[in-house]
Amino acid sequence: MFRSMHEMLAGQAVDAELTQLSQARPGDRGVIVDVRADHAGGHGVDVHELERRLLEFGFVEGAAFEIIHQGLIGADPIAVRLDDMRVALRRRDAEDVWVRLDPK
């Protein structure tokens, strides 16, 4: 299956390079590698619903992104350029999006 792409990419070395979108800072660019519905709790909807919503807004494996802005309080929410559109989301909801950051 497509959604376990990072597992197919053979192991720990690759996994170690992955980071959660929620950890990214403004100016960070990269590619979305995996959108996983496994970060339980606290979203107010079940994780599979969150996964589908993320996908519907274009957070899909293979999409290029850049963090363009963040809020004043707690650096939250974040504004992400996704291919050719901009989407705002909260960091807690970005935890399920695993990305590979471009080297700076």
Add this chain to the structure above:
Amino acid sequence: MSESALQPARVALVGNPNTGKTALFNALTGSRQKVANYAGVTVERKEGFITTAAGRSLSILDLPGTYSLRARSPDEAVTRDAVLGRLAGEAEPDVVVAVADATNLRLVLRLILELKAVGRPMVLALNMYDIAQRQGLRIDLEGLQRELGCPIVTTVATRKRGIAELTAKVDELVATGAISTTNVWHEPSAAEIRGAHREAQRILKAYVRPPEHPDTFTGKVDAVLLHPVAGLAILFALLFVMFQAVFAWATPLMDGIDAAFLWLGAAVGQALPDGLIKDFISDGVIAGVGSVLVFLPQILILFFFIILLEDFGYMARAAFLMDRIMGGAGLHGRAFIPLLSSFACAIPGIMAARVIDQKRDRMTTILVAPLMTCSARIPVYTLIISAFIPNETVGPGLNLQGLVMFGLYAAGILSALAVSFVIRKVFWRGAVEPFLMELPTYKLPSVESVFRNLLLRAQIFLNRAGRIILPLMVAVWVLSTFPGPPPGATEPAIDYSFAGMIGQAIQPLFAPIGFNWQMVVALIPGFAAREVAVAALGTVYAVGDAEANVGALGARLAQHWSLATGLSFLAWYIFAPQCAATLGVVKRETNSWAWTGVMFAYMTTLAYLASFTVYHLAVALGGG
């Protein structure tokens, strides 16, 4: 088909939010529009009628914007059900027009794939095509048309380009009796959404060449407007200008309306012989209509800003900037828009809460929206402030009356934040909904579309106000006129009327908060609309045309009320659910009498406690 001449063919506009779908609807239908609600829900149903060049009549339905037929909000559910033909009392559309922003095709392609699964005949309108061309975006229309299996028309809705071609294409589909294929749509799973994305990506790669000069304007503007500090400063400056405008710009217009109705009342008074009929026409009907119309300037100015900012693409930015600030009180960033609207009137505000996908966030927003100081409170506040608060300067640029007004607004906002915090803790136990929102490309708003929208808001307000306020004004007039005073009566006529009897009967309930029976009388009609209380006070204190004659009524109140009573009345109006129309809308939006009851109970309790505290504090400090 012979029945096509009798029954207009049904066309539904479907697309992502921010694709200019409503602009296209306006360009298609012009002024031949009808706004109502879908049966059972309060989602606005916008329908327009046109006749094509070939003479066929079409009914065009503007459906709420969505990213998927997998609906997440009541608006999106309407779009899904309309497309699937599941809406009560609505047949399925004969033709679906998928509206796409030509510069942002990725997400809408996925929606189009879902629409294809539904199987209705479809036309794709590539809107904002001029912007796509300016950016040097190349779309292989022939290829895309083949790939999607539906005709494509390029449009520029704001300049009315491509509209004739679009209607011709729709006409053609209806005329040839384009046949629906079997509906194979079902809620896509995560895997299917991924598959559709891959498919959309493949189509994009094959038929769309990325822009040579991509839009950099939005990025540059966002660098300022989304800046964590500068962005917030600009947002607050903007809010400040809006309020200045609502208060300052509206005043001459409101004075003009007042003067016009005074003149009309006087003219009618001269033309008619003295008696009940004359009193009814000039004091009941004309004054009643005037008291409705006088709010139009403020509502129009506020909505002018809201529509302008929405069309420009700023409202999503405001929600972004406010999300964490509102989130601290348990509100969604998107609640910002409904709550801002509630400063004009809680009714559009509560209806605007539909933009919030999640039930819990929407409920919280609806429950606190009426605490925002709506424009109907302004006449009440203005009257009491002018009567009891000295008009003096207390510091550089600080006027005491203005300060009290500011305090009343602040009390509304702070109590709304406090109440939503409590609701989140008590009812939702801390669960927070996801916050996902597109930040659309900035676009210059079209003058025509702004004014058309403004006209629509005016119609909706007059419709509501006309239906509720006007009959109430007449009812108040009847209640306070009959029965007439006995011969040789010494007190004002109203003391002997039904209104007087009711007021005196329930006044003991209000005695602990310092209200006299005349105030209680004014609260009864004031329950239908807050501003009616001013006119009603004018009636019970026998001040003719109180709306336009606030000074005279204020002076009368200052004679009859203590300072403590005046302040208590102000405190009551911050919190009290003095608006039946709001409660009616809450019932319809939440579809629950229980939630409406919760709102009524908590607001009345807050109002009573606040008035009780203020009254006794003021009495203790010598204001009794």
